[in-house]
Amino acid sequence: xxxxxxxxFWPLLRLLDHITGWPGRxxxxxxxxxxxxxxxxxxxxxxxxxxxxLLDSRSxxxxxxxxxxxxxxxxxxxxxxxxxxxxxxxYRLIAISSSLGGTEDVVNLLVxxxxxxxxxxxxxxxxxxxxxxxxxxxxxxxxxxxxxxALENLGININDFIVAPRIIGTSISQLAITVYFTVxxxxxxxxxxxxxxxxxxxxxILKVSFSFSPFLVTIFVIKNIIFGYVIATVACYNxxxxxxxxxxxxxxxxxxxxxxxxxxxxxxxxxxxxxxx
Amino acid sequence: MNTMSEHGLIHCNKLVPxxxxxxxxxxxxxxxxxxxxxxxxxxxxxxxxxxxxxxxxLNADYSGELELLGTNAGQQSLQQWTxxxxxIAYVHADTALLSAVNGLIxxxxxxxxxxxxxxxxxxxxxxxxxxxxxxxxxDICLDELPAYISRQHQVKIATARALMLKPRVLALxxxxxxxxxxxxxxxxxxxxxxxxxxxxxxxxxxxxxxxLGQSDxxxxxxxxxxxxxxxxxxxxxxxxxxxxxxxxxxxxx
Numbered sequence: 001x002x003x004x005x006x007x008x009f010w011p012l013l014r015l016l017d018h019i020t021g022w023p024g025r026x027x028x029x030x031x032x033x034x035x036x037x038x039x040x041x042x043x044x045x046x047x048x049x050x051x052x053x054l055l056d057s058r059s060x061x062x063x064x065x066x067x068x069x070x071x072x073x074x075x076x077x078x079x080x081x082x083x084x085x086x087x088x089x090x091y092r093l094i095a096i097s098s099s100l101g102g103t104e105d106v107v108n109l110l111v112x113x114x115x116x117x118x119x120x121x122x123x124x125x126x127x128x129x130x131x132x133x134x135x136x137x138x139x140x141x142x143x144x145x146x147x148x149x150a151l152e153n154l155g156i157n158i159n160d161f162i163v164a165p166r167i168i169g170t171s172i173s174q175l176a177i178t179v180y181f182t183v184x185x186x187x188x189x190x191x192x193x194x195x196x197x198x199x200x201x202x203x204x205i206l207k208v209s210f211s212f213s214p215f216l217v218t219i220f221v222i223k224n225i226i227f228g229y230v231i232a233t234v235a236c237y238n239x240x241x242x243x244x245x246x247x248x249x250x251x252x253x254x255x256x257x258x259x260x261x262x263x264x265x266x267x268x269x270x271x272x273x274x275x276x277x
Numbered sequence: 278m279n280t281m282s283e284h285g286l287i288h289c290n291k292l293v294p295x296x297x298x299x300x301x302x303x304x305x306x307x308x309x310x311x312x313x314x315x316x317x318x319x320x321x322x323x324x325x326x327x328x329x330x331x332x333x334x335l336n337a338d339y340s341g342e343l344e345l346l347g348t349n350a351g352q353q354s355l356q357q358w359t360x361x362x363x364x365i366a367y368v369h370a371d372t373a374l375l376s377a378v379n380g381l382i383x384x385x386x387x388x389x390x391x392x393x394x395x396x397x398x399x400x401x402x403x404x405x406x407x408x409x410x411x412x413x414x415x416d417i418c419l420d421e422l423p424a425y426i427s428r429q430h431q432v433k434i435a436t437a438r439a440l441m442l443k444p445r446v447l448a449l450x451x452x453x454x455x456x457x458x459x460x461x462x463x464x465x466x467x468x469x470x471x472x473x474x475x476x477x478x479x480x481x482x483x484x485x486x487x488x489l490g491q492s493d494x495x496x497x498x499x500x501x502x503x504x505x506x507x508x509x510x511x512x513x514x515x516x517x518x519x520x521x522x523x524x525x526x527x528x529x530x
Contacts, residue, residue, distance in 0.1 A: 142376075
């Protein structure tokens with residue numbers, strides 16, 4: 001009797017265990033991954049500050065190279081996308097909202113939608129696709145070719161030499177790129193609206209500038225630095241996780257892009273809750 | 278607390294390396310003196326390489342005592358680990374150069390990172406690097422990326438990169454692998470000059486005649502045997518059958 005009950009219920013229990021166990025395993029895996037990432041980036045930044053002096057220009061060569069690649073080299077793309085956003089979003093937003101509400105509502109919409117949401121998010125997507133993937137391929141290839149091991153054999157700390165400059169450089173670049181993107185997107189959109197809809201809309205430039213409170217500026221800066229920090233951390237982590245096979249490189253690159261996008265979405269939602277809740 | 282000891286540059290007592298494929302059965306006692314050259318010989322390249330890496334502190338899997346530049350290898354702080362990596366340079370025939378920068382920057386990167394020559398500006402450092410590379414081989418082109426530099430020149434650049442850190446021990450893992458006869462002789466004479474200047478060398482090579490002829494001491498290793506000989510004559514007189522059989526392949530020139 002007991003045997004029959006066992007045979008009957010055991011598959012059901014297994015199925016139940018599988019269904020209820022999956023969310024637990026999923027949660028544990030992702031929480032562990034986030035803890036790994038935080039530890040990894042903190043160790044890198046700690047080692048960088050241990051080795052380098054803030055006022056010593058020699059400490060910044062790696063970081064400056066990363067800023068040039070992530071920030072300066074990306075300016076043509078950012079300019080084009082800023083202009084496109086100005087036409088697609090800013091201009092349309094002004095056109096629609098000016099017919100519905102007053103000037104103040106339009107300015108609030110521009111600050112909230114363009115400055116605090118669209119610009120950081122679109123800049124982050126550009127940095128993920130351009131810099132994040134490049135970091136994974138660069139570090140991954142270094143790992144595959146044995147360059148990382150060779151550097152360690154020379155007493156060079158990888159955290160301080162490879163990881164930290166990329167994290168710091170990408171964070172600074174993300175902030176700078178977003179400021180540039182926001183200015184281009186707002187200016188181009190407002191100028192188009194001024195020409196095509198109403199010449200008085202040129203005043204939006206000053207109104208938007210003055211509506212930026214210190215709180216909003218702080219949120220803007222922190223959000224962008226976190227975006228850059230997360231993108232570079234995920235990329236470095238995935239690059240260094242390569243073990244020895246070249247087939248892992250595209251897998252790690254894809255994983256890095258997907259993970260970065262997920263993190264950016266989650267962080268953006270958290271900031272939106274902080275800002276509007 | 279890991280304190281400095283009075284032993285040689287590399288000191289080991291009852292050292293047995295760990296390896297995933299081999300199980301070494303004998304332990305080694307060794308004390309590497311300044312300006313001494315020790316060659317590791319034996320039938321298996323992988324086993325010799327395992328011994329070399331362990332002696333340099335690059336293989337954490339070992340039993341026994343190992344001291345690197347006076348500090349216990351198993352209890353090193355981050356600073357002591359960095360110092361031992363600077364003081365005991367390890368160069369393999371396949372040591373990778375940084376592919377994103379040219380040969381010259383490759384030589385300069387570690388020395389700039391560790392800030393070894395504090396008073397030198399970039400120009401002086403560059404002059405030092407070029408002089409060292411010219412001493413090894415004047416034909417090396419340092420302006421090219423490693424992808425466009427021949428394999429044998431890459432080995433020499435890797436050696437120069439390690440020597441720029443002013444190490445006290447240079448560990449060479451099969452360094453002549455990619456060299457032709459003339460290049461091998463040129464590099465061997467460079468090694469001999471460095472030993473005369475006081476640099477300690479610990480090396481494994483497939484050029485056994487050179488190893489037997491030039492080394493102050495010879496370390497024979499296989500899975501069952503580890504023997505350290507004070508001279509070539511002592512090595513030749515060894516009674517162990519495997520050692521005798523191995524050395525019979527390399528009669529005196």
